[in-house]
Amino acid sequence: MTVKPTTSSPQASLWQPNRRRSRRIEGLVRALCFVFAAISILTTLGIVLTLIFETFDLFFDPFFRQALWVHRLPTMLPNASPAELQALGDQIQALDPKQLASQASRVGLDPPSRLAGFFYALRRFFTDTRWTPLFQNPNFGIFVLVSATLLTSAIALLVAIPLGLLIAIFLSEYAAPRVRQVLKPVLELIAGVPSVVFGYFALLTVTPFLQGWIPPLQGFNALSAGLVLGISITPLVASLSEDAINAVPQDLRQGAFAMGATKRETIQAVVLPAALSGIVASIILAASRAIGETMIVSLAAGQNPQPIDASLSFINPFIPVMTMTAFIVQVSLGDAPFGSLAYKTIFAVGMSLFVMTLGLNILSYWFVRRFREKYE
Amino acid sequence: MATSPSDLSPTPPAVAESPPFSANLGRRYGMDWLFQLAAWLATVIAIAVLAWLLLDVLNQGLGRIDWQFLTSFPSRRPQNAGIIGALAGTFWVMIIVAVVAFPVGVGAGLYLEEFSGDNWFTRLIEINISNLAGVPSIIYGLLGLAAFVRLMEPVTGGRSVLAGALTLALLILPIIIVATREALRGVPDSIRMAGLAMGGTRWQVVSAHVLPAALSGILTGVILALSRAIGETAPLITIGALTFVPFTPGCTPDFPYFNPLDLLRCPVDVLQSPFTVMPIQIFNWISRPQKAFHENAAAAIIVLMVMLVGMNSLAIILRSRFQRPRP
Numbered sequence: 001m002t003v004k005p006t007t008s009s010p011q012a013s014l015w016q017p018n019r020r021r022s023r024r025i026e027g028l029v030r031a032l033c034f035v036f037a038a039i040s041i042l043t044t045l046g047i048v049l050t051l052i053f054e055t056f057d058l059f060f061d062p063f064f065r066q067a068l069w070v071h072r073l074p075t076m077l078p079n080a081s082p083a084e085l086q087a088l089g090d091q092i093q094a095l096d097p098k099q100l101a102s103q104a105s106r107v108g109l110d111p112p113s114r115l116a117g118f119f120y121a122l123r124r125f126f127t128d129t130r131w132t133p134l135f136q137n138p139n140f141g142i143f144v145l146v147s148a149t150l151l152t153s154a155i156a157l158l159v160a161i162p163l164g165l166l167i168a169i170f171l172s173e174y175a176a177p178r179v180r181q182v183l184k185p186v187l188e189l190i191a192g193v194p195s196v197v198f199g200y201f202a203l204l205t206v207t208p209f210l211q212g213w214i215p216p217l218q219g220f221n222a223l224s225a226g227l228v229l230g231i232s233i234t235p236l237v238a239s240l241s242e243d244a245i246n247a248v249p250q251d252l253r254q255g256a257f258a259m260g261a262t263k264r265e266t267i268q269a270v271v272l273p274a275a276l277s278g279i280v281a282s283i284i285l286a287a288s289r290a291i292g293e294t295m296i297v298s299l300a301a302g303q304n305p306q307p308i309d310a311s312l313s314f315i316n317p318f319i320p321v322m323t324m325t326a327f328i329v330q331v332s333l334g335d336a337p338f339g340s341l342a343y344k345t346i347f348a349v350g351m352s353l354f355v356m357t358l359g360l361n362i363l364s365y366w367f368v369r370r371f372r373e374k375y376e
Numbered sequence: 377m378a379t380s381p382s383d384l385s386p387t388p389p390a391v392a393e394s395p396p397f398s399a400n401l402g403r404r405y406g407m408d409w410l411f412q413l414a415a416w417l418a419t420v421i422a423i424a425v426l427a428w429l430l431l432d433v434l435n436q437g438l439g440r441i442d443w444q445f446l447t448s449f450p451s452r453r454p455q456n457a458g459i460i461g462a463l464a465g466t467f468w469v470m471i472i473v474a475v476v477a478f479p480v481g482v483g484a485g486l487y488l489e490e491f492s493g494d495n496w497f498t499r500l501i502e503i504n505i506s507n508l509a510g511v512p513s514i515i516y517g518l519l520g521l522a523a524f525v526r527l528m529e530p531v532t533g534g535r536s537v538l539a540g541a542l543t544l545a546l547l548i549l550p551i552i553i554v555a556t557r558e559a560l561r562g563v564p565d566s567i568r569m570a571g572l573a574m575g576g577t578r579w580q581v582v583s584a585h586v587l588p589a590a591l592s593g594i595l596t597g598v599i600l601a602l603s604r605a606i607g608e609t610a611p612l613i614t615i616g617a618l619t620f621v622p623f624t625p626g627c628t629p630d631f632p633y634f635n636p637l638d639l640l641r642c643p644v645d646v647l648q649s650p651f652t653v654m655p656i657q658i659f660n661w662i663s664r665p666q667k668a669f670h671e672n673a674a675a676a677i678i679v680l681m682v683m684l685v686g687m688n689s690l691a692i693i694l695r696s697r698f699q700r701p702r703p
Contacts, residue, residue: 033491044508167418170419328614353514
């Protein structure tokens, strides 16, 4: 580099750090990065607040106040005939929900308080045995959807636990390094398949195939949805369990071999118990994933909420059911207007889903911390 | 193992009642063989199911893929239908997801790894991120519906490309943050020390030395996160992406239907446009009763999977560059 002649002192061509400017830039970048990191907290807050707000909005909906009002009529008017009660009930339900208190005089009876309506809604949510929120005479039994979700998830776990565990054992204990190097990416490929593709597979490939073996199987059913869901969460169980099994120190295995145990005995009696906390955590996480899975179940398991009654149709894997996620998809496709009962209902269902998955995630975290075996 | 005093007592354990030890090696090796067979079979089953899925999709859809399919809008007649609307929607959504999620995710990762010590705030964010990673994607859709579609409607224009992209960006943010932190941790501390010893500020050291060294690792993580976002269906259905879109976002209504320069020429038209994406188009075709639409779905799945394989190959190439020892 050529040094240009300058009129100022010879030091000018030397490096003169502008420390104040560097500090200012650093402060700016640091603040920006802080804001970006805080966005993750805002996301959580946003999720929690949205779900709570809209769920409360549903439970405080005037619909429930009116329904409670009708529900209470027989005790309020013990001498009225059924026909009179019916007429009065129709009149109450026809009232403008926005002005319940002012219009109460038209009926001549006091409406229940807003709080009573809230608790009535809560009771309906947990004790109704049907799920028909979009009907003229709606029912809000969330356990109808929860039971369907648990049914598909249980079938999925029945597939994913044995498959995932055996794959983890195969990869960590039996497979030669070169075989393992080929198989692991292939299994990761399963985890990368979009869930809508698994939905296609469950509905259009697995169901027709199973119908050849199980004639009563309907076009939409919990069985094939659950089976394919199980395949889709198998890589999760396999890779997390394999990590847990690989963390078991080699000394333990060699100790067992030295005692004369065979390889299977070593795995079953020494390795698996030592890796148990990680394995159980992987299964809990897989369950949480299965519960939140959407596309497979809404495509292949159907859209028919089965009432919870003595016919036990809600645990029949051969007929269509409706999971929590499938309901959210159904309402979203129907383009529910903001503020409508259907719009608020999907948030209440989302809230239930969120609570269940969060509970399972915390359980798995706690399980690992509580039962982890530490080897030095 | 804990030893209680009673274990130390001289009385011998009651071995007399148990049957005499028999090695019975034949049976035990038989069991071993069965167990190994089961483990092997489980792996084969998983791979066989994957192969079944792929072959079935290829078999159903490969014949349907042609130029007309790639460049047509959806139609009520399956043989006339195509995926250009979904391709353009996916293209725009992914561009905006990348533009939003990349700086935010990397910035958050930088903050956690480089700019803050181990205090309650960083620990809170760490716990928070691991929790967010476990939240079902459809819940993000509900957040997007309430926050981006409804609350920020004047900005996003309702059920638009921007609302969908922001929702997906939040969804993949935890993945990008975790990948960034891993990559930054892989940069040896000596590089930071040397930079600081030369009198650089932390940001000068990070921007000039640490980030370039970690970049391929970060990019790998970002691409893998984007490949997760490209297949997501549920959150976009929830925020109300359309299932029948006879147009493309932006201001290129004719062939080639989408032009990256539209983002500069007519940003509002692009960002606030209603949209559909590939997985939603596939979902829509699967749920039709006609078999011909199912073939369309299979063909669209092939296109989607090719895009996924492309992104993953790119990630693998970047990762292999990352793992090469530095000069």
